[in-house]
Amino acid sequence: xxxxxxxxxxxxxxxxxxxxxxxxxxxxxxxxxxxxxxxxxxxxxxxxxxxxxxxxxxxxxxxxxxxxxxxxxxxxxxxxxxxxxxxxxxxxxxxxxxxxxxxxxxxxxxxxxxxxxxxxxxxxxxxxxxxxxxxxxxxxxxxxxxxxxxxxxxxxxxxxxxxxxxxxxxxxxxxxxxxxxxxxxxxxxxxxxxxxxxxxxxxxxxxxxxxxxxxxxxxxxxxxxxxxxxxxxxxxxxxxxxxxxxxxxxxxxxxxxxxxxxxxxxxxxxxxxxxxxxxxxxxxxxxxxxxxxxxxxxxxxxxxxxxxxxxxxxxxxxxxxxxxxxxxxxxxxxxxxxxxxxxxxxxxxxxxxxxxxxxxxxxxxxxxxxxxxxxxxxxxxxxxxxxxxxxxxxxxxxxxxxxxxxxxxxxxxxxxxx
Numbered sequence: 001x002x003x004x005x006x007x008x009x010x011x012x013x014x015x016x017x018x019x020x021x022x023x024x025x026x027x028x029x030x031x032x033x034x035x036x037x038x039x040x041x042x043x044x045x046x047x048x049x050x051x052x053x054x055x056x057x058x059x060x061x062x063x064x065x066x067x068x069x070x071x072x073x074x075x076x077x078x079x080x081x082x083x084x085x086x087x088x089x090x091x092x093x094x095x096x097x098x099x100x101x102x103x104x105x106x107x108x109x110x111x112x113x114x115x116x117x118x119x120x121x122x123x124x125x126x127x128x129x130x131x132x133x134x135x136x137x138x139x140x141x142x143x144x145x146x147x148x149x150x151x152x153x154x155x156x157x158x159x160x161x162x163x164x165x166x167x168x169x170x171x172x173x174x175x176x177x178x179x180x181x182x183x184x185x186x187x188x189x190x191x192x193x194x195x196x197x198x199x200x201x202x203x204x205x206x207x208x209x210x211x212x213x214x215x216x217x218x219x220x221x222x223x224x225x226x227x228x229x230x231x232x233x234x235x236x237x238x239x240x241x242x243x244x245x246x247x248x249x250x251x252x253x254x255x256x257x258x259x260x261x262x263x264x265x266x267x268x269x270x271x272x273x274x275x276x277x278x279x280x281x282x283x284x285x286x287x288x289x290x291x292x293x294x295x296x297x298x299x300x301x302x303x304x305x306x307x308x309x310x311x312x313x314x315x316x317x318x319x320x321x322x323x324x325x326x327x328x329x330x331x332x333x334x335x336x337x338x339x340x341x342x343x344x345x346x347x348x349x350x351x352x353x354x355x356x357x358x359x360x361x362x363x364x365x366x367x368x369x370x371x372x373x374x375x376x377x378x379x380x381x382x383x384x385x386x387x388x389x390x391x392x393x394x395x396x397x398x399x400x401x402x403x404x405x406x407x408x409x410x411x412x413x414x415x416x417x418x
Contacts, residue, residue, distance in 0.1 A: 009260040012225040014232060015203045017145050020089025020113030022059055024206060024264050025231030029294055030257070031264040032284045033233070034058040035093070037277060040077070041069035047080045049277060054088040055330060056278035057285050057296055060264065062091040062116065065098070071105035078111040089113035091147070095121050099134035109142050114206075116147045119191040120154035132191065136198045145204040146195065147233060150187040152180075152211040159183050159190075181216060184209045185223050192230055205230050206264070210237035214252040225261045234262040241270040250287050257291055282326070297329050298342035301356060301363075308368040309348035317366065317393055318346040324397060336408035344400065345378075354378070362403050364396050379403060 016026025024031050034053045038045040040063050050061045065071050078090060092112040094101065099122075102109045115135060123131035139146045150156075160183040167173045174182075188207045195205055207230045209220045217236050224232060236252045239245035249267045256262050267280045267287070288294040302318035303309070321344060332339045345360035347353030349368025357363025357378040364387070366375045375387045377399060387395050 009258065011260040012232065012262075013229060014263055015205075015229055017203055017206055017231045019060055019091075019145055019206075021087070022089055024060075024233075026263075028263070030262060030288055031059045032057060032281060032288070033060040033062065033091075033235075033264055033266040034277070034281050034284075035062040035266065035268075036064070037271070038063075039070070040064050041067070041073050043073050043076050043080065046073070046077050047084070050077070050081055050088065050090070051084055051086045052278055053281055054086045056281040057329075058088060058278075058281045060089045060091060060114075062093050062266075065092040065094055065101055065108065065112075067097075068101065068104065071101040071108040074105070074108040075111040091116055094118075094135065096123075098122065099131040099138070102135060102138045109138055109144075112144065114145045114147060115139050116149055117191070118149055118151055118154055119187050120151060120156045125158075129194070132194065133198055136195045136200050139204065140199050145206060146200060147206040147208060148188055148191045148195065149208040149210065149233070150184050150191075151209075151237060152184065152216070153237070155180070155183055156187045159187055177216070181220050181223070184211065184220050185227065188224060189228055192228070202230070206233050207231070208233040208235065210235050210268075212236065212238040214248055217252040218255050221256050221261050222259065225259075231263040232261060233264045233266070235266040235268055237268055239268045239270075241272065245269040246283050249283065253287060254291065257288075257293060295340040297340055298325050298344055300325065301343065301345045301347075301360060303348045303352060303356070305348055308351065309366075310369045311367075313392075314346060314348035314366040317364070317396070320393060321346055321397070321400070324400075332404065332408075336404055339404055339408045342404065342408075358382075361407075362400055 014025040016028060017024045022031060036046055036049045038049050040046050046063060053061050065074060090112055091114040093116045095118055098117065117135055122128060136146065160180065163179050163183050167179045188209050192205050192207060196202060207224060207228060209224055211217050211220060221232065221234065234253050234256060236249045239249045253262065253265055265284055267283045269280045269283065271277055285296040289296055300318065300322045305315060343360045345357045345363030347356050347363065347365045350365065350371055353365030354376065357365045358381045362379050364375050364377050367373050373388055375392055376383050377385045377387060377396065
């Protein structure tokens with residue numbers, strides 16, 4: 001076990017589900033998901049965004065299938081992605097008329113790797129069970145898994161009303177919020193039980209119960225994990241924009257992951273106008289890696305800066321190195337197995353710089369304010385070089401690349417043996 005994850009409790013016992021070749025649940029690693037925000041009917045834009053998300057590390061990508069034009073586009077999207085070598089499974093997100101779209105567009109039903117149903121809006125009154133059943137039967141016919149995803153903002157109102165009425169008759173009624181949490185849990189569990197009655201195997205079902213408040217999410221998922229063996233998808237819905245969305249998502253999911261709850265996650269960030277959609281993938285990866293649950297990219301340790309580091313040199317170098325590593329990772333992962341375990345340090349002065357650099361696989365300690373303008377580089381705990389001058393950044397990147405080649409390249413094992 002990764003020593004960082006020694007305090008993480010044993011994973012919630014869930015049934016493993018195969019989603020287009022990606023294992024979710026059971027003993028499989030926690031999977032990173034994302035979702036497009038393009039109009040799915042726009043094949044070119046959707047292909048480009050799915051490819052970007054997959055390139056960033058999204059292992060499953062969800063797309064909206066809300067009307068005929070979107071459903072008709074799905075097989076073309078899948079075909080173009082495969083031609084580009086993008087194999088991340090595609091999930092169809094259905095609301096209101098999913099039963100009709102899947103029936104009218106069999107090529108879409110076949111091209112998707114998973115269907116997502118919201119039991120709160122799959123149908124209403126007498127139509128609900130019929131339309132829910134139709135989607136489940138389509139999943140069985142095409143051998144597709146289903147995520148049953150309850151959502152706080154579109155909760156089954158009949159179920160909620162019934163639970164509220166029952167609660168009001170109790171001698172010591174619960175608060176309305178607690179009843180709503182229970183309705184979320186029951187919505188997911190009752191729908192899963194109904195899917196199994198129809199004939200969908202338990203190893204084809206994933207559950208989620210998304211809310212937008214941290215404490216509600218923790219409470220709902222802890223109860224779901226206690227009462228169900230299904231694989232669980234985590235996500236704080238409507239998390240927000242920027243640091244608010246990142247902090248809220250990390251706070252909620254971090255607590256659950258620490259308890260061993262969660263088999264797949266998505267960080268639902270509101271992107272800045274014209275912002276990069278792949279940020280949600282990066283945050284999800286960093287959350288899992290910071291907790292010691294997965295490794296995706298080399299870790300860059302960098303000091304926060306203080307009065308000793310009035311120059312921005314180390315800040316610029318830290319960002320440059322981090323961006324360089326992330327952009328290089330797709331090629332590095334294929335060429336250098338194990339490179340994601342690399343640790344790099346970019347420090348700003350002589351107080352902690354040399355020590356932190358020695359602890360990393362490769363690190364540089366830049367001069368602070370008033371210090372001698374030299375930057376020692378440490379490799380495997382030993383001083384390897386001293387850099388200075390205008391080529392310092394490019395020189396360190398060259399040393400980093402050379403170190404990766406020597407340690408993780410094809411000849412590394414042979415050289416060590418020799």
